[in-house]
Amino acid sequence: MSEEPYPLTLLWAPLFTEVGRAGGSGWGCYLPSRAYQRLWESSHVTLQELLEQEQPLLEPVPERERQSFQYRIAMFYLHYLGLMRGFDTAYDQMVQPQKRRLLRRLLDCVVGRVLELKEELVRVDLSEYHCLDRVLQDLKLTPVDLEVPIPKYFLLEQSSAIRERRLMLAEILSRMEPVYPHETVPAMHRTEAIILLQKAERARQGRLRATFMREIRREEERDRRIWEDEWHKLSQDQAAVTVQKVWKGYLQRKRTQQDRRAEMEFIGMLPPPNQGEHLGIISQAFLGDEVRRLRQVEKEEEFQVAMEKAHSSLTETEGPDIKEHMKEQIRQWFIECHALTGRFPDYPDESLGGSYLIFADKTPEQVRMELEVQVQENKKKDQEKNKEKENEKKEKKKKGKEEKAKRGEDITLQVLPSKVIPAINAGHEEYLNLWKNRQDGMHPSQNFDSETLREEKRKEVEQEIRIQVDELMRQELRNMQLAVDREEGRPLKPPKKKPGKKTGKKKEKDLTSNRSLDTLYEELVVLGLLKKSETVALKDYIGDCLYLGSTLTFANKLPMPSLFDIRQNMALYAVLRLGSPDIHAMAPLIRSILLVGPSGMGKKMLVKAVCTETGANLFDLSPGNLQGKYPGKTGTQMMVHIVFKVARLLQPSVIWIGNAEKTFYKKIPKEDKEMDPKRIKKDLTKAMRLLVPGDRVMLIGTTDRPHLAELKGLCRVYERILLMPRPDYASRFVLWKHMIEARGIQMTRSLDISALAKVSDGYTPGHILQAIQSVLNERRLLQLVKRPLVASEFLGHLAKLDPVYREEEESLKDWYFKTPLGKKNLKLSKDYLDAEEAKLAKEKKKRK
Numbered sequence: 054m055s056e057e058p059y060p061l062t063l064l065w066a067p068l069f070t071e072v073g074r075a076g077g078s079g080w081g082c083y084l085p086s087r088a089y090q091r092l093w094e095s096s097h098v099t100l101q102e103l104l105e106q107e108q109p110l111l112e113p114v115p116e117r118e119r120q121s122f123q124y125r126i127a128m129f130y131l132h133y134l135g136l137m138r139g140f141d142t143a144y145d146q147m148v149q150p151q152k153r154r155l156l157r158r159l160l161d162c163v164v165g166r167v168l169e170l171k172e173e174l175v176r177v178d179l180s181e182y183h184c185l186d187r188v189l190q191d192l193k194l195t196p197v198d199l200e201v202p203i204p205k206y207f208l209l210e211q212s213s214a215i216r217e218r219r220l221m222l223a224e225i226l227s228r229m230e231p232v233y234p235h236e237t238v239p240a241m242h243r244t245e246a247i248i249l250l251q252k253a254e255r256a257r258q259g260r261l262r263a264t265f266m267r268e269i270r271r272e273e274e275r276d277r278r279i280w281e282d283e284w285h286k287l288s289q290d291q292a293a294v295t296v297q298k299v300w301k302g303y304l305q306r307k308r309t310q311q312d313r314r315a316e317m318e319f320i321g322m323l324p325p326p327n328q329g330e331h332l333g334i335i336s337q338a339f340l341g342d343e344v345r346r347l348r349q350v351e352k353e354e355e356f357q358v359a360m361e362k363a364h365s366s367l368t369e370t371e372g373p374d375i376k377e378h379m380k381e382q383i384r385q386w387f388i389e390c391h392a393l394t395g396r397f398p399d400y401p402d403e404s405l406g407g408s409y410l411i412f413a414d415k416t417p418e419q420v421r422m423e424l425e426v427q428v429q430e431n432k433k434k435d436q437e438k439n440k441e442k443e444n445e446k447k448e449k450k451k452k453g454k455e456e457k458a459k460r461g462e463d464i465t466l467q468v469l470p471s472k473v474i475p476a477i478n479a480g481h482e483e484y485l486n487l488w489k490n491r492q493d494g495m496h497p498s499q500n501f502d503s504e505t506l507r508e509e510k511r512k513e514v515e516q517e518i519r520i521q522v523d524e525l526m527r528q529e530l531r532n533m534q535l536a537v538d539r540e541e542g543r544p545l546k547p548p549k550k551k552p553g554k555k556t557g558k559k560k561e562k563d564l565t566s567n568r569s570l571d572t573l574y575e576e577l578v579v580l581g582l583l584k585k586s587e588t589v590a591l592k593d594y595i596g597d598c599l600y601l602g603s604t605l606t607f608a609n610k611l612p613m614p615s616l617f618d619i620r621q622n623m624a625l626y627a628v629l630r631l632g633s634p635d636i637h638a639m640a641p642l643i644r645s646i647l648l649v650g651p652s653g654m655g656k657k658m659l660v661k662a663v664c665t666e667t668g669a670n671l672f673d674l675s676p677g678n679l680q681g682k683y684p685g686k687t688g689t690q691m692m693v694h695i696v697f698k699v700a701r702l703l704q705p706s707v708i709w710i711g712n713a714e715k716t717f718y719k720k721i722p723k724e725d726k727e728m729d730p731k732r733i734k735k736d737l738t739k740a741m742r743l744l745v746p747g748d749r750v751m752l753i754g755t756t757d758r759p760h761l762a763e764l765k766g767l768c769r770v771y772e773r774i775l776l777m778p779r780p781d782y783a784s785r786f787v788l789w790k791h792m793i794e795a796r797g798i799q800m801t802r803s804l805d806i807s808a809l810a811k812v813s814d815g816y817t818p819g820h821i822l823q824a825i826q827s828v829l830n831e832r833r834l835l836q837l838v839k840r841p842l843v844a845s846e847f848l849g850h851l852a853k854l855d856p857v858y859r860e861e862e863e864s865l866k867d868w869y870f871k872t873p874l875g876k877k878n879l880k881l882s883k884d885y886l887d888a889e890e891a892k893l894a895k896e897k898k899k900r901k
Contacts, residue, residue, distance in 0.1 A: 089142070089143050089146050089147050090147075092139055092142065092143050093139075093143045093147070093152075093156070094489075095139070096136055096139040096140060096143065097481060097484055097485075097489070099132065099135070099136060099139075100136060100159075100163075100477070100481055101481065103129065103132055103133065103136070104474070104477065104478060104481065106129070107471075107474060110125065110126075110129065110468050111467065111468055111470070112467070113465040113466065113467040114465060114466045114467070115465055115466075116465070116466065118466075119177060119466060122177060122466050123174065123177045123178055123183075124187075124188060126170060126173050126174055126177060126468070127174065127183065127185050127188045128188055128192065129170055130167065130170040130171065130174060130185075131185070131188060131189070131192060131194065131198065131199070133163055133166050133167045133170060134167060134198065134199070134201065134202075135198060136163050137160070137163045137164055137167055137202060138202045140156055140159055140160040140163055141160060141202055141204045141205060143156055144156040144157055144160050144204075144206065145204075145205045145206065145209075145342070145346075146342060146345050147349075147499075148345060148348050148349050148352055148499035149352070149499045149500070149501065150349075150352050150353050150355075150356040150501050151356070151501050151502060151505060151506070152488060153349070155480060155483055155484060155487075155488070157206075158476070158480050159477065159480040159481075159484075160204060161633060161635045161636050161639070162473045162476045162477045162480060162639070163473075163477065164204070164629055164633075164636050164640075165472070165473040165636055165639035165640050166471065166473050166474070166477065167201075167625075167629075168625060168629060168630070168636075168639075168640040168641060169469075169471055169472070169473065169640070169641065171625050172641045173468055173469070175874075177466060178878075179874060179877040179878040179881050180874070180878050181614075181622055181773065181774075181775055181776075181874070182612075182614040182618045182622070183602075183618075184599065184602025184603045184605075184606055184612055185199060185602075186598070186599065186600055186601070186602050186603050186604075187603040196597075196598045196600075196617070199598060199617075199621070200621070201621050201624040201625055201629070203591065203624060203628055203629070203632070203666055204629075204632065204633070206633075207628075207632035207633065207666065207667055207668070208666070208667075208668055209346070211668055214668070215668040218670070218703070219585075221574070222578060222583075222585055223585075225575055225578045225579070226578065226585065229578075229579060348499070352499060352500070352501070355500070355501070356501045356506075359501060359503070359506060360506065360510065363503075363506055363507055363510040364510050364513065364514065367507070367510055367511055367514045368514055368517075371511070371514070372514060372518060375514070375515055375518050376518050376521070376522060379518065379519060379522045380522060380525070380526065383522070383526045384526075384529075386398075387530065387533065397530060397533060397534050397537070400523070400526070400527050400530055403520075403523070472639055473639050476639075487505060563698070564690070564691055564694050564695075565691075565694065565695060565698065570699065570702055570703075573695055573698065573699050574699055574703070576695070577672070577695065577696065577699060580682050581673065581678060581682075582672055582673055582674070582678070582679075582682070582692070582696060583670060583671070583672055583673075583699070584671050584672075584673050585671070586661050586664040586665065586669075586671040587661050587665075588661075588665050589658055589661040589662045589665050590662060590665060590666070591620060591623065591624060591628065591659075591662040591663070591665075591666050592620075593658075593662070594616065594619070594620045594623075594655055594658060594659060594662060595616065595784075595787055595788050595791045595792075595818070596615055596616020596617045596619070596620060596780060596784040596787065596788070597615060597616070597617055597781075597783035597784045597786070597787045598615055598617040598618065598783070599612055599613075599614070599615040599617070599618065599781065599783075600783065611882060613776075613778045613781070614776065614777075614778065615780070615781055615783065615784050616655075616780050616784040616788075616818070617784070619659070619775060619777055620659075622773075622775055623646075623659050623662070623663060623775075624666075626643055626646055626773055626775075627646060627663045627667075627707075627751055627753065628663055628666045628667055630643060630749070630751070631663065631667040631669055631704075631705040631707070631749050631751055632666070632667045632705070634747065634749060637746060637747060637749050638746050638747050642745075642746050643751075643772055643773055644741055644744045644750070644751065644752060644772060645741060645751070645752035645753070645754070645770060645771045645772050645773070646751065646752070646753050646754070646771065646772075646773045646774075646775060647713060647753075647754045647755075647756065647759075647767070647771035647773070647774045647775065648660075648753065648754065648755045648756070648775050648777060649756055649757075649759050649774060649775065649776050649777060649865060649868075649869065650757060650776065650777025650778065650865070651757055651777075651779065651817055651857045651861060651862070651865070652757050652817070652819070653817030653818060653819025653820055653857075654777045654779075654817050654818065654819070655777075655818055655819070656755035656757075656777065657711070657755060659753075660707060660709050660753050660755065663707055663751070663753065664707050667705045668705065669704075669705040669706050669707045669749075669751075670699075670700065670703055670705075670706045670707070671706075671707055671709060672696050672699075672700060672706060672707065672708045672709065673709055673711075674693075674696065674708055674709070674710050674733060674737075675709070675710055675711035675712060676710075676712060676715040676716060676725075676728055676730035677711070677712065677728065678711075679692070679728075679732070679733065680727070680728045680729075689732050689733055689736055690736050692733070693733055693736040693737060693740050694736075694740075696708065697740045697743075697750065700750045701748055701750060704748065704749040704750060705749040705750070705751075706749070706750045706751070707750075707751050707753055708750065708751070708752045708753070709753050709754075709755070710752070710753075710754040710755070711754075711755050712730075712755070712756060712758075713754030713755060713756040713759075713762070713767070713771075714756045714758050714759050714760075714761045714762035714767070715728075715730035715731075715761075715762075716730055716731060716733060716734050716737070716754075716762075717731070717734060717762040717763045717766045717767045717770075718730060718731055718761060718762060718763070719761060719762065719763050734766065737752075737770065738766075738769065738770055741770055752770070752771070754770075754771055759865070759868050760864065760868045764871060764872070768872055768873060774869065774872050774874070774875075776865065776866070776869045778862055778865070778866070779815060779816070779817060779857045779862060780817070780818065782810055782811065782814070785809075785810040785813050785814070785816075785821070786806055786807065786810040788818055788821050789806050789809045789810055789813070789821060789825075790806050792821060792822060792825050793806075793825060793829070793842075796825065796829045796834070797834070798829070798834075798837065798842060801841055801842070803841040803842065803843050804841070804842050804843060804844060805843075805844045806844075808844045809844045809847060812844075812848065812851070813851060815856035815857055815858070815859075816851060816854065816856050816857070817857060820851070820854045820856065823850070823854060824847050824850040824851050824854070825847070827850045828846050828847055828850055829842075
């Protein structure tokens with residue numbers, strides 16, 4: 054199969070040209086209104102190309118073409134990421150309210166498609182991490198294009214709710230803190246006070262002595278220079294030549310230094326000198342963004358007022374005529390059906406659309422036949438659900454498939470049907486019909502379109518009136534049937550009762566039905582089960598992507614994920630799903646994540662980042678935090694019930710379990726027996742099963758000792774397990790550079806970041822941060838002017854820390870390859886190695 058890149062990337066050229074004209078360096082730069090309109094148009098051109106390519110993607114592919122199949126899915130994944138970035142920028146900055154509504158639907162659907170393609174990549178690669186460097190290279194993209202953008206509306210549209218929740222939490226916490234009206238200074242002993250005074254006096258005398266000695270040295274240096282000038286006098290010509298040499302050498306060195314700096318800035322090895330101007334441009338861009346958001350609020354308020362006025366005017370002026378017209382149509386349908394079939398038809402049910410089926414362009418006979426077919430199908434479905442034979446047939450089919458696989462028959466790979474592609478098609482069609490051919494000159498002030506508004510409201514008014522008319526006409530149909538039955542002498546039949554629909558979902562008993570949400574919230578805060586999360590952005594989890602993943606794969610070596618991959622997976626699995634209820638309902642359901650890695654890898658930081666990016670509540674069910682709270686079996690059940698109830702009602706919510714292995718201990722150690730860490734295991738498993746699409750509640754566990762836990766129970770609760778190995782060279786280089794610059798230090802030639810990245814192999818980001826904080830204290834920062842920072846200063850502090858030894862990392866890898874997905878991945882890699890060895894053996898035989 055051809056693996057040439059699709060021509061879709063060429064469609065982004067106008068977009069990047071527009072961004073460049075605006076003087077920005079990315080999607081977030083401030084562009085004029087027409088630029089965002091062109092961004093929207095170019096995004097739809099790309100979207101149309103992708104939709105045309107979606108159908109061939111559904112074709113099954115044999116197992117031997119797994120790599121090419123993964124390549125195609127990865128290309129679609131990257132293109133939809135670019136679309137997501139474009140729609141997010143356009144939705145964030147476009148002012149026209151009707152366009153923004155369509156953009157919001159398209160943005161949510163594209164995010165849902167990105168999450169679907171991520172699931173397909175996991176299913177094909179049999180891994181949570183993917184090597185997309187070869188795809189990036191073929192598409193002429195950069196690692197920045199691989200970054201998962203977080204829609205800005207996640208926090209902007211719920212800022213008021215987040216603010217109110219934070220105020221409530223701060224108020225409860227302030228009531229808990231003890232107030233000390235009179236702070237007393239601890240008394241000091243007389244001897245300690247004397248020693249303190251002596252130290253201060255000696256320091257003062259030392260400073261005076263140092264100043265005196267400095268003046269003496271200056272006078273001696275001045276006398277020495279005067280003496281040298283008297284004895285070494287040059288002629289006028291010699292002095293001129295000497296001055297020229299010094300001056301020309303200075304000028305040449307300065308030019309060389311400038312050329313070298315310009316080259317280093319050009320290739321990105323040094324920061325630009327006009328950092329202040331760059332920051333000023335960025336601040337102006339952000340100011341422009343805020344102005345456009347204020348205009349969005351104004352236009353949205355105007356649009357809401359106009360919607361109410363249009364609805365009321367249509368209801369008053371056109372409502373009675375629409376109602377009478379519907380009644381006449383339905384009565385005519387009754388008469389035509391009775392004339393054709395000899396009896397009155399059954400009125401369509403509300404779940405099937407009611408009288409909307411009647412208004413479709415169909416004859417009464419067709420509508421009657423469709424209704425009868427639907428009734429028969431519903432009866433058949435109800436009968437089939439209650440039969441046990443279907444389950445037995447499914448089990449037999451599964452066994453037969455397994456036997457076929459054992460026989461070695463070829464397995465096919467296929468992309469599952471998408472739930473969001475129909476919605477994306479509908480949104481794209483709406484754009485083509487309504488907005489594509491409209492000129493911006495029609496709405497220069499970004500006001501709403503009154504004609505489009507009336508058309509939309511007319512449909513809503515018709516739907517409301519149709520529901521009313523359906524109730525009236527159902528009663529009228531019953532009266533007509535009764536009258537006809539009386540005339541023909543038929544016995545009167547009582548109306549059929551609709552059987553209640555049984556759902557397979559088990560309802561949870563509400564153990565706190567007599568308590569309000571505020572009291573439950575306050576109780577969790579007081580007991581420390583609901584905590585205030587620190588503000589940490591996901592982008593602060595620094596790390597670079599893996600540039601040689603495909604190369605390692607071709608060399609039959611299993612690549613380990615980088616910190617960049619971990620950050621991307623947290624954005625895909627947690628942030629995007631928790632940020633929007635619409636995305637959560639469309640995306641494949643993921644209820645829990647387990648982060649496995651050595652201490653210092655930033656697992657808690659990622660949990661806090663998810664809460665920050667989505668505005669989620671943070672619940673702490675760590676075993677150490679539960680000791681002494683809600684004792685007994687009923688208490689444990691009540692605690693889990695309250696936590697999940699409040700988490701659902703105040704969603705989005707994150708339930709964090711630190712040291713997650715303790716909840717699933719194989720054998721509880723003596724020191725943890727008093728804690729009783731396994732007491733929530735049973736209730737937690739039940740509560741997780743009750744989470745359904747729409748419940749934006751995510752369980753995130755963190756552990757550095759997973760081998761102590763029972764594997765089956767752990768994998769049953771946590772649906773996604775993310776392994777976090779120690780950082781590679783690229784991530785260490787970026788970590789050192791970013792953390793040192795965060796302390797306000799500019800990179801110089803004396804500081805060799807590459808050497809630091811090499812010698813810190815085996816150390817975690819936490820270790821690197823500790824070393825930087827130890828070296829760059831307040832005193833050392835004051836000395837930077839006279840004594841530049843060098844890499845050797847960090848070595849002593851790194852040597853005091855214990856690195857992550859290779860044995861510890863190998864034990865974590867071995868444990869991961871015992872998980873369900875790890876086993877499949879290991880088996881796939883072994884099969885691939887066996888196939889490569891067989892090819893090599895065949896080639897050797899041919900040569901012989």
